[in-house]
Amino acid sequence: MCGIALVLSGGRVVVARSGAAAAAAAAAEIRPSDEGKGVTVDELKDALRRRGPDSLGCERLRVCADGTILGSDGCNCGGGDGGDVGVTELCFIGATLQVRGAEPVSQPMVAQSGSILVYNGEIYGGIHVADDQNDSQSLLSSLESCCSCDCHALVRDEACPCCGSVGKSVPQILSTIKGPWALIYWQKDSKTVWFGRDAFGRRSLLVHWPTPDDSRFILSSVSPPSFEVSNSASTVKGVESGPDNDFSESTNMSYWEEVPCGIYSFQLKGLEKNSMCMKEACVFEVRRREWIDSSLDELIQWKRKSIVPTVDNLTSQKNSVGDYHLSQSYRNSTKTDKNAAYRVLTVLRESVMLRTNLNGLFQGDLNKLKDDELAPIAILFSGGLDSMILAALLDQCLDSKWTIDLLNVSFDGQLAPDRISALAGLKELQRISPIRRWRLVEIDTALTNLKGESERVMSLIHPSNTYMDLNIGIALWLAASGDGWVDGRICNMQDGSRYKYKSTSRVLLVGSGADEQCAGYGRHRTKYRLGGWVSLDEEMRLDVQRIWKRNMGRDDRCISDHGKEARFPFLDENVIKILLEVPLWEIAKLDEPVGKGDKKILREVANLLGLKEAAVQPKRAIQFGSRIARESNRKNFGSNRAANQASAGSVEINQRAR
Missing domain, CATH: 3.60.20.10 (Aminohydrolase, N-terminal nucleophile (Ntn) domain)
Structure with missing residues (x-):
């Protein structure tokens, strides 16, 4: 970076x-x-x-x-x-x-x-x-x-x-x-x-x-x-x-x-x-x-060939689901499987491998990592579907001698949804890979304690300037700092005591791009309900084509302010290409319940990795999972109800100040 x-x-x-x-x-x-x-x-x-x-x-x-x-x-x-x-x-x-x-x-x-x-x-x-x-x-x-x-x-x-x-x-x-x-x-x-x-x-x-x-x-x-x-x-x-x-x-x-x-x-x-x-x-x-590259131009246009399924498509899909609990067989298998979930899993694994190959990391830094508890790679970790998939794939790509830091931020201590799912996710990762040292870094704070930090993040998110941008920016900025506490008992580290810890990982894996490409937002469900498959496809294309303006620049600036480099495996060119080749009805099936039909393809990938609990996790944005949005609403609007009435997320900060 x-x-x-x-x-x-x-x-x-x-x-x-x-x-x-x-x-x-x-x-x-x-x-x-x-x-x-x-x-x-x-x-x-x-x-x-x-x-x-x-x-x-x-x-x-x-x-x-x-x-x-x-x-x-x-x-x-x-x-x-x-x-x-x-x-x-x-x-x-x-x-x-x-x-x-x-x-x-x-x-x-x-x-x-x-x-x-x-x-x-x-x-x-x-x-x-x-x-x-x-x-x-x-x-x-x-x-x-x-x-x-x-x-x-x-x-x-x-x-x-x-x-x-x-x-x-x-x-x-x-x-x-x-x-x-x-x-x-x-x-x-x-x-x-x-x-x-x-x-x-x-x-x-x-x-x-x-x-x-x-x-x-x-x-x-x-x-x-x-x-x-x-x-x-x-x-x-x-x-x-x-x-x-x-x-x-x-x-x-x-x-x-x-x-x-x-x-x-x-x-x-x-x-x-x-x-x-x-x-x-x-x-x-x-x-x-x-751009002078036809394959890149196809990704920019983000056109999917198979959007609207036939009755035969949906019938064959039900009959070809198969057994998802194939974690070990996947690792040992050498044959090519045309199943969509296998294709997505394979290309995601290659993407993580490219971004975490230690031969490509600065050797001067690797030479400093003599202590077996130091970690060259960390993950911004909510315990949700996307970060669990990244953690399981990183485990496959990284030598088992290295620790993996899981960075989790909360504005409500152990009660925040993302902290609860992170603790559950840690147990599941320890189950599928007991030889790995997993370190959950609990980064806790209160919004009222962040005056100077909030002002700094305001400059980092600029020119974005809504309360939603600020809430997301603060959560990302704090998580990327890696400055928190580790419970040695649940992480099987040191003498089992709770100790202060600051991650030294310079490379952070982030799950950005998964929701846009796999229909993870609530508005995707609304579009599908009102306009069917074509309307859903149009909304997803819009999300991908404007991700640079709504997300990526802001997130890059907030994470990098700590001298950390964010890497986004879901936005690898080959991953985008494969996801576009998969029929839309295999990507998502939004007439099914939340936690099942949304991001359907990634839930199948999680099952292939042995992540049975993560495969049914509902989508939660970081501002809600960490509960910073709730605290921000109370501070700036008096209550969650007043904030909802004012559509707080889209309110510009300078307008509210006036």
């Missing part, structure tokens, strides 16, 4: 969102100045360092109006001033959490060509990464082989029409990556800034567009603390609202916005010849690039 940022300032340059360049230039509302009234570079560094505590680096690049590069230097980015008149400054910042590769790697990475990369992500396919190599090193090497012509729209294996090069374009390289990522890349030869995030938004990236108060263009993994409230809205004239899958262009904009999933670029050359240069400034428009 890393924290990345770019601050572009000075040089009479304004970087504008797609479609808004002409309006911004005509309005002449934004005038470059050497003083930004917004976030400072030092504030960005402090926020990013929490995500990447192992190293912090900066690289400053200065570009003249004619495209000449004056050179670069280290961390002297100052406050983001442009410096000399007519000179544009690009300040790249990279903070690194070292969890991959054999040797430490610092960011920003500067290639021999002078190109610069700051990268936050993991590569599980598409680009070869050797066991002893870091993902960023492998990616930079691939990007350096790219064509640098202006077209940047090469068809695979065809020569560039401009220079005849057969090198791939930057979008081609990025489209092949399997795994979560966000990046900022300066391609020196073309003087192009590339940035973006993966097709499902599994890594956070925020953007600040130039405003009258702060004319800089800024990209960052996270918003610095205490900045989101005082700078929550700026106005840009002549800009109209846009769709969810593109940059929001509302007239009242937050200082920060989520960068939509995709690949973007703008060029900094020929400034004096640019047709949009005026007396006040040159306006450069950010262009969105197309």
Whole structure:
């Protein structure tokens, strides 16, 4: 996990969102100045360092109006001033959490060509990464082989029409990556800034567009603390609202916005010849690039072939359920079984294996784990269906000498539903894998004790700003800290006493994406009841296509603030592909009771793993299972009833405050 940022300032340059360049230039509302009234570079560094505590680096690049590069230097980015008149400054910042590769790697990475990369992500396919190599090193090497012509729209294996090069374009390289990522890349030869995030938004990236108060263009993994409230809205004239899958262009904009999933670029050359240069400034428009990978495009469209079952489909389904209690036979079996649950189980296991392979973890950290009670991998654990499946699969993928930390948060002590299910889940895991050391970390707190912590989480969830976002953010943030208590008696550790413990695991497995893909939400049942299979499919597609905006960026920022890296096995590209190949009526059967028909396919997977009790667990969102929502409702609305009447979950925090 890393924290990345770019601050572009000075040089009479304004970087504008797609479609808004002409309006911004005509309005002449934004005038470059050497003083930004917004976030400072030092504030960005402090926020990013929490995500990447192992190293912090900066690289400053200065570009003249004619495209000449004056050179670069280290961390002297100052406050983001442009410096000399007519000179544009690009300040790249990279903070690194070292969890991959054999040797430490610092960011920003500067290639021999002078190109610069700051990268936050993991590569599980598409680009070869050797066991002893870091993902960023492998990616930079691939990007350096790219064509640098202006077209940047090469068809695979065809020569560039401009220079005849057969090198791939930057979008081609990025489209092949399997795994979560966000990046900022300066391609020196073309003087192009590339940035973006993966097709499902599994890594956070925020953007600040130039405003009258702060004319800089800024990209960052996270918003610095205490900045989101005082700078929550700026106005840009002549800009109209846009769709969810593109940059929001509302007239009242937050200082920060989520960068939509995709690949973007703008060029900094020929400034004096640019047709949009005026007396006040040159306006450069950010262009969105197309994904150049047909298999990835199919996942983005999220189209399922088999949606509405026939009578024969449902009849054959009843006759082919079979015996689910096959945990040992599954492990010993070498034959291929076409049953949907087996296919999903197999691809989920591969996904967990990729994300927990200790050969891919930083060897310097592994060498420190001499004590047999230390754990390299932890799970955000509610004891529910998704986290139990991840725990059982991690047990199969991880050498039995390692302990597995199960991180569970509660705002109602032992009475919270998630604590009750976590204790039951621990017993079931101990039953199916008695040789493993399972450590349940009980993280208890009260909402009234979290004033400073709540303010910090407010900055982390930004630009999300509802009470539901805050409740989820606090619960995730506390769980990811791993700071709690362990009952040695039930965990079979130490002398059986209850002791204070803080998990040192840097990699956390999280069950995000399971509910969206397998119909786990109550609204899925409502859609099915009102509109049948087609309506259910449409709602699930909507959930997956907006998960970047509603969930992933927020969750990534909250978890990573502790120097931890969240990994999402259910959102692996191959898992998504297999789940789309399974007929919808095998994914869920929502005319059956809660705890049976919802997420039906995953309940069958749990049974295959021997998790009989987890297979019937009802769905509970973390804000309800931990009981933070109840405490928040009482604190902010007086009672649960008043909160329900006010639809508390969707109420914006700043609106309530007013």
